[in-house]
Amino acid sequence: MDRGDLFIISAPSGTGKTTLCSMVIEELENISFSVSHTTRSPRPGEVNGKDYYFISEQEFERLVAEDAFLEWARVHGNFYGTHRGYVMEKLAQGVDVILDIDVQGAKQVKKKLPSAITIFILPPSWQALEERLLKRGSEDMEKIKLRLQNAMKEIEEVTNYHYAVVNDQLLKALQELKTIILAERSKTRRVLASRIDMAALKPRPDSWVLS
Amino acid sequence: MDRGDLFIISAPSGTGKTTLCSMVIEELENISFSVSHTTRSPRPGEVNGKDYYFISEQEFERLVAEDAFLEWARVHGNFYGTHRGYVMEKLAQGVDVILDIDVQGAKQVKKKLPSAITIFILPPSWQALEERLLKRGSEDMEKIKLRLQNAMKEIEEVTNYHYAVVNDQLLKALQELKTIILAERSKTRRVLASRIDMAALKPRPDSWVLS
Numbered sequence: 001m002d003r004g005d006l007f008i009i010s011a012p013s014g015t016g017k018t019t020l021c022s023m024v025i026e027e028l029e030n031i032s033f034s035v036s037h038t039t040r041s042p043r044p045g046e047v048n049g050k051d052y053y054f055i056s057e058q059e060f061e062r063l064v065a066e067d068a069f070l071e072w073a074r075v076h077g078n079f080y081g082t083h084r085g086y087v088m089e090k091l092a093q094g095v096d097v098i099l100d101i102d103v104q105g106a107k108q109v110k111k112k113l114p115s116a117i118t119i120f121i122l123p124p125s126w127q128a129l130e131e132r133l134l135k136r137g138s139e140d141m142e143k144i145k146l147r148l149q150n151a152m153k154e155i156e157e158v159t160n161y162h163y164a165v166v167n168d169q170l171l172k173a174l175q176e177l178k179t180i181i182l183a184e185r186s187k188t189r190r191v192l193a194s195r196i197d198m199a200a201l202k203p204r205p206d207s208w209v210l211s
Numbered sequence: 212m213d214r215g216d217l218f219i220i221s222a223p224s225g226t227g228k229t230t231l232c233s234m235v236i237e238e239l240e241n242i243s244f245s246v247s248h249t250t251r252s253p254r255p256g257e258v259n260g261k262d263y264y265f266i267s268e269q270e271f272e273r274l275v276a277e278d279a280f281l282e283w284a285r286v287h288g289n290f291y292g293t294h295r296g297y298v299m300e301k302l303a304q305g306v307d308v309i310l311d312i313d314v315q316g317a318k319q320v321k322k323k324l325p326s327a328i329t330i331f332i333l334p335p336s337w338q339a340l341e342e343r344l345l346k347r348g349s350e351d352m353e354k355i356k357l358r359l360q361n362a363m364k365e366i367e368e369v370t371n372y373h374y375a376v377v378n379d380q381l382l383k384a385l386q387e388l389k390t391i392i393l394a395e396r397s398k399t400r401r402v403l404a405s406r407i408d409m410a411a412l413k414p415r416p417d418s419w420v421l422s
Contacts, residue, residue, distance in 0.1 A: 120399065122407060124411075125411045125412065126411060126412050126413055126414050126418070130414075152413070152414065155409075155413075158403070159403070161399050162398065163394075163398055163402075164397065164403065164407075165402070176397050179390050179394045180394045180397050182387075182390045182394070183374075183390045183391045183393070183394030183395075184394075186374045186375065186376060187373065187374055187375075188331070188369060188370060188372050188374060188375040191333075191375035191376070191377065192369070192370070195377050196333060198366075200336045200337060201333065201334070202363070203337050203341075203359070203363065204337070207341070
């Protein structure tokens with residue numbers, strides 16, 4: 001039985017990561033998003049088990065104590081975590097899993113699952129990143145400034161990632177992302193586990209080549 | 212300046228490797244075949260510098276003594292070798308190079324260029340391999356038997372290759388091969404060398420985010 005691969009995808013905000021990941025999940029088969037656990041309240045329209053698993057702070061702390069998370073972090077007073085069980089179950093079923101997490105979370109996961117494949121999505125330029133964040137228009141300047149300062153630090157980490165995709169044209173970046181994921185499925189381990197049986201590649205006992 | 216990648220492609224005879232490699236070279240840009248040096252005489256239609264570099268035995272021995280070959284072997288009394296200079300020049304120009312060599316040659320090259328990417332092409336089954344070799348009809352049974360006995364040993368080496376492609380349907384196998392090569396071009400080292408300049412990803416000194 002084929003084991004899936006874990007793909008860690010990181011990018012500064014404003015790079016189009018969320019859009020790209022959704023498109024990949026839609027267009028490829030046998031791949032799913034890791035749904036995070038969080039202690040924050042659901043926003044209108046958010047569905048438990050689809051957008052997040054919404055749990056209490058008490059439950060979150062219990063899971064942390066049990067080392068149930070591949071990574072977790074506190075952001076603006078709320079806790080977010082990636083549940084190890086969910087990810088491992090999908091991988092064991094032969095399904096690839098995409099983890100959309102930041103640079104710090106990626107480091108935590110890499111320690112626990114060193115075979116994870118890491119992909120960094122880059123903006124085409126710093127100016128493009130500034131423009132995209134300003135165009136969103138949903139946040140005040142202080143928040144945008146904070147995001148950009150984070151982006152500066154995060155971008156320096158790209159050299160620690162296996163792959164880099166420049167999101168200049170969305171469809172080109174999507175194609176590259178799909179290519180990376182599909183190529184990993186041609187790794188020998190996966191091909192021998194799913195597409196061909198080594199036994200079928202040996203002459204049968206009555207083969208004349210052995211006589 | 213981007214450095215190309217070296218792709219080592221191995222397969223037992225009868226697997227369709229030559230056809231697949233030619234199609235890849237034709238359909239992808241920025242990739243070329245490594246042309247081998249040989250001491251055997253050119254066959255009608257073969258062009259020096261395209262099919263092979265045809266050299267004398269004396270010259271071949273001189274190159275071996277100079278350690279000019281990434282790998283070399285003696286087959287049916289003739290010498291064949293992969294010239295290091297040719298390969299390194301292409302890679303330095305940012306061109307990917309495909310090396311179509313057997314399992315033994317692949318081992319030699321891997322020792323000298325450990326960053327080479329290795330791909331093994333598999334037949335869909337042992338029976339298919341026997342049938343393909345018999346259908347060729349150009350060789351006597353003893354030669355076919357020899358090829359199959361070699362194939363048996365070679366196939367066991369697949370686990371030492373990074374990637375495996377099953378050539379069941381030619382166009383599907385071609386697509387997988389192209390996907391593998393294209394994905395390698397998204398490796399961070401290559402993206403940072405060719406597609407984006409890290410300097411363009413830093414805020415300019417007058418950026419308000421720094422103020």
